[in-house]
Amino acid sequence: MNKPGLKYGALLLLLAVVVYHSVYFKKLDEVKAKGARTQFDATAYADAFWKTKLLPATTKATDLNTLIQALKTDKDQAFAAHSNAMSIGNIRYFLVKGQGKITAVRDQDVTVSLTNGPDIIVATEYIFGNAARDASGLISLTEFTNTMDLNNVSAEINQIIRKRVVVPFKTSVKTGMEVEFTGAIELNQAHLHTEAIEVIPISIRSVGT
Amino acid sequence: MQISLQTYRPVILKFQSLIALLLLCITIGLLSDKFFTVANGWNVLRQISVNICISVGMTLVVLTAGIDLSVGSVLALSGAIAAGLLRNGIELPANNLYIGFTVFGAIVAGILTGSVLGWFNGWAITRFKLPPFVATLAMLTIARGLTMLWTEGFPITGLGDSFTFLGTGWFLGIPLPVWISGGIVLVTVLLMDQTRFGRYVYAIGGSESAARLSGVNINRIKIRVYTLAGALAAVGGLLVTSRLDSAQPNAGTSYELDSIAAVVIGGTSLSGGRGSILGTVQGAVIIGVLNNGLVLLNVSPFWQQVVKGIVILLAVIIDKSSTKGE
Incomplete structure (x- = not known):
């Protein structure tokens, strides 16, 4: 050759x-x-998480009035005792509960004047972010092989909130209504603003007349 | 006997990069107790491995009096192609066929992607006599767009332990990326010092017309240089993708600037014909140490960019003044 x-x-x-x-x-x-x-089936995972973990966990949620006081007294201690987050950083999440009177109803949210406490906002339109997923601290990062699955779980939980919590609530909400709620909030430990707390509702119902 | 600074000028000029690196290390070491630790040392070496891969290719391009602005985008596309093929393979529904890729196959595909894009750069520059700045600027945009199309704007993750070993593994107590970048440096130094190809690269950068008159096939050498630069950017892309276990669509953004900075600080002349691979390695180490030091010293990321810009400017000014009259 x-x-x-x-x-x-x-x-x-x-x-x-x-x-x-x-x-x-x-x-x-x-x-x-x-x-x-x-x-990975994010819808099924989120549904199971909602029913078996998140809803039961709301019975142990921190009272929002108590939390706001704790944050004013000793911010770092309050964050250490009540908050959860999957990643490092200043953004952390709290599972909270509260009761109060609705003082304003808008398209995207309602204002609730907490009993013996300040006014807070409950979101009723823009349900986004990871607050509902991360506030309970019951989801572990190690359960997921990639971040897309983890993000999809967040999106599915938010979708559950929109369908199962927000829609029924919006049909009956009116100013003056007494409500009891549980939900998730997001706070920045480095730049804390307790005067504008927005709750992503996990449950909200009318109480009393 | 009077000893003036003038006596040592040639020595200082010869070792200016090393002296600068030494001064930089001493200064950062004095200001941060974490700098001179073994863990930080490996961290710096692992981080600069990617820049060394890209910068070695960039040095060859700059030695021919060219520039390659597309290396960051080529890095991203190569990493994304490798990750995509490894994760999803290729589906041919008409034939009910699935072509899967092994880790080796994904690596080959990634390097091939970088090589083809680099070849295209060289071909466009030589065939249409385009300024390298313009041709590679176009490729920067094309490759970034292709990366977005390929990834649909989302990271490709979950690439498996075998693939991530490339960027996170250790061999004989040294991180694998350091071995890879070291091997690339060694081979390229031999290529430049011991082969006809290396001499032609210097000749083209020194005087293209003289090289042409001497019978050097300018176009072929340039195409090879850009192809090599693309392939080395692809190796950088594989290291980044492997280290993160994820191909990010925006990976490698502004890496070309770090790479050009390493080349310039390492003493390679932007007008071509003068410089060395080892000088570029020193430049990459200086950039890496500077980045690491600024982070350790808690300097704002905005100020970090300012400082890096000033260092590059100083390097060019010193280089210009040291070669005045040559």
Whole structure:
């Protein structure tokens, strides 16, 4: 064999070895079937979390009035005792409960004047973020193989809140109504503002007349 | 006997990068007790490994009096292609066929992507006589757009332990990325010092017309240089993707600036023909140590950019003044 022939032959052989070790072939329907079995189902996870973990956890939620007082007295201690978060940083979440009178109803939220406490906002339109997912501290980062799944869980929990909490509440809400609620709030430990607390509701119902 | 600064001028000029690095280390070490720790040392070396990969390729390009602004985007696309193929493979529904990629296959695909994009840069520059600045600026945008299309704007995650070992593993007590970047430096130094290709690269940068008259195939060498730069950017992309276990669509943004900074600080002339790979390595270490020191000293990220800009400016001014009259 002449020199160029040898050269191209060697190159072809090298290419064949590289391709052989680079790819493998399977039937697409088999791969898809296996993928469907192993794919993370954020909707099912969020539904189970909502029913078996988050709703039961609200019985142990911190009273919002008490929390606001604690934050004013000793911020760091209050954060250490009551907050949860999955990541490091100043943004942390609290699972809270409270009772009060609705003093204003708007398209996107309502103002609740807490019994013996300040006014707070309960969101009724823009339910976003990770507060509801992270406030209870019952979801562990190690349960997930990637951040997309974790983010999808947040989105699904927020969707549950929109459908199961916000929609029924908005049909009957009116100014002057006494309500009892549980929910999640997000606070910044470095830049704390207790005068503008917004609650993502987990449950909210009318009490009394 | 009177010894003046003038006596030591040639020595100072020869080792200016090393002297600057030494002074930088001493200053940061005095200001932060965490700087001279083994963990921080490995941290710095691991971080600069990516920049060294890119900067070695950039040095070759700059030695030919060119520039490659696309390395950051090429890095991102190469990493994303490798991650996407590893995670999702290729589906051919018409044939009911799934082509899966092994870790080796994904790495090969990533490097091939960088090489093809680099080759395209070189081809556009030589075929249409485009200024390298313009051609690679276009590639910067094209590759970034392709990355967004490929990833649909979302990170590709969950790449597996075998792949993440590339960016996070250790071998003989040294992080694997340090071995990889060290190997690249060694091979490129030999390529530049011991082969005809290396001499041609210097010749083209020194005087393109003289090189052409000497029979050097300018276009072929330039295309090879840009292809190599693309391939090395791809290696950087694989290291970043592997370290994060995730291909981020915005990975490598402004990496080209760190890379050019390393090349310039390392003493390579932007007008080509003069410089060295080892000088660039020193430049990359200086940039890495500077980044690390500014973080350790709790300097605001906004000020960090200002400081880095001033260091680059100083490096060029010193380089200009030291070569005055050459």
